[in-house]
Amino acid sequence: MHKFEVTAVTPRGYCQGVVRAIRIARETAAAYPDTPVHMLGMIVHNAHVVAACRELGILCLEDPARTRLELLEDIPSGVVIFTAHGVSDAVYERAREKSLIVVDATCPDVRKTHDLVREHCTHGDVIYIGKHRHPEAEGVAGISPRVHLIATAEEIDALPELHDILITNQTTLSILDTAVLAERAVQRFPDAVMAPEICNATTIRQKAILALKDTDVLIVVGDPHSNNSNQLRELGKKAGIHTAYLVEDCSQLYPEMFADCRHVAVTSGSSTPTGLTNQVIEVIRSYAETGIWNPPAEVSAAVL
Numbered sequence: 251m252h253k254f255e256v257t258a259v260t261p262r263g264y265c266q267g268v269v270r271a272i273r274i275a276r277e278t279a280a281a282y283p284d285t286p287v288h289m290l291g292m293i294v295h296n297a298h299v300v301a302a303c304r305e306l307g308i309l310c311l312e313d314p315a316r317t318r319l320e321l322l323e324d325i326p327s328g329v330v331i332f333t334a335h336g337v338s339d340a341v342y343e344r345a346r347e348k349s350l351i352v353v354d355a356t357c358p359d360v361r362k363t364h365d366l367v368r369e370h371c372t373h374g375d376v377i378y379i380g381k382h383r384h385p386e387a388e389g390v391a392g393i394s395p396r397v398h399l400i401a402t403a404e405e406i407d408a409l410p411e412l413h414d415i416l417i418t419n420q421t422t423l424s425i426l427d428t429a430v431l432a433e434r435a436v437q438r439f440p441d442a443v444m445a446p447e448i449c450n451a452t453t454i455r456q457k458a459i460l461a462l463k464d465t466d467v468l469i470v471v472g473d474p475h476s477n478n479s480n481q482l483r484e485l486g487k488k489a490g491i492h493t494a495y496l497v498e499d500c501s502q503l504y505p506e507m508f509a510d511c512r513h514v515a516v517t518s519g520s521s522t523p524t525g526l527t528n529q530v531i532e533v534i535r536s537y538a539e540t541g542i543w544n545p546p547a548e549v550s551a552a553v554l
């Protein structure tokens with residue numbers, strides 16, 4: 251029988267910002283039982299969590315082709331919850347104009363970046379390394395026309411002349427990719443000041459992957475829309491792990507993933523429910539020890 255080692259990477263799973271956003275969503279649903287409650291975007295980028303919110307009576311408005319400001323127009327009245335990713339000032343203002351009850355679940359780490367960028371824009375330009383069409387980047391780019399969102403080296407090269415420059419970034423990016431882009435920005439603008447803003451939760455999850463030894467398969471449990479989950483898989487490949495998979499839950503595992511492997515590591519993005527990750531770990535551990543493939547009939551529903 252083919253046996254292999256399984257490591258549950260720590261830390262993994264929900265970060266403080268996500269735990270807080272989920273608590274706020276639950277409390278809001280309980281506080282407004284007779285009022286429509288809308289979430290502006292996915293509370294976190296995880297379909298299981300969004301479905302659980304729906305069970306609580308919260309309707310998540312999500313359309314990757316539309317901005318938060320555009321989605322807001324679909325809410326006629328009641329409560330709007332802003333997600334952990336944060337929103338631009340224009341969204342706050344429009345929600346006030348529409349007389350909506352605003353509940354803000356913006357992660358304190360994202361708010362810190364907003365404050366930093368807002369202050370700097372009073373006297374200088376900001377180069378913000380982030381993902382186009384990501385809600386967090388949309389929120390920061392909406393602070394001022396002096397914020398220049400860039401996602402590639404080519405976009406840095408194409409920037410106009412800027413003054414009194416601060417270089418900062420989205421909180422959930424890859425520490426490796428961001429360092430490369432930040433270096434390129436400093437080469438182009440040598441007097442720029444750096445303010446790295448990848449959050450602590452993202453940093454320590456990524457460093458735990460880079461520290462893995464003798465691992466040939468990495469399983470990241472996370473939603474395909476989750477930026478930080480995708481980053482963990484990419485980082486695993488860059489760290490030399492032969493095969494790295496992103497799975498939403500144990501229903502996407504199959505035994506061929508572990509053929510001939512010696513050491514499997516399992517982690518999860520900061521938006522992934524703990525119950526889903528634990529099930530994945532149990533399935534793989536059981537297979538590693540017994541050689542019998544025996545996944546549960548149902549995916550864990552304990553996500554909030």
Ligand code: SF4
Nearest residue numbers: 265267357359421449
């Ligand atoms: S990943 Fe970081 S920035 Fe995003 S919600 Fe979690 S702690 Fe906040």
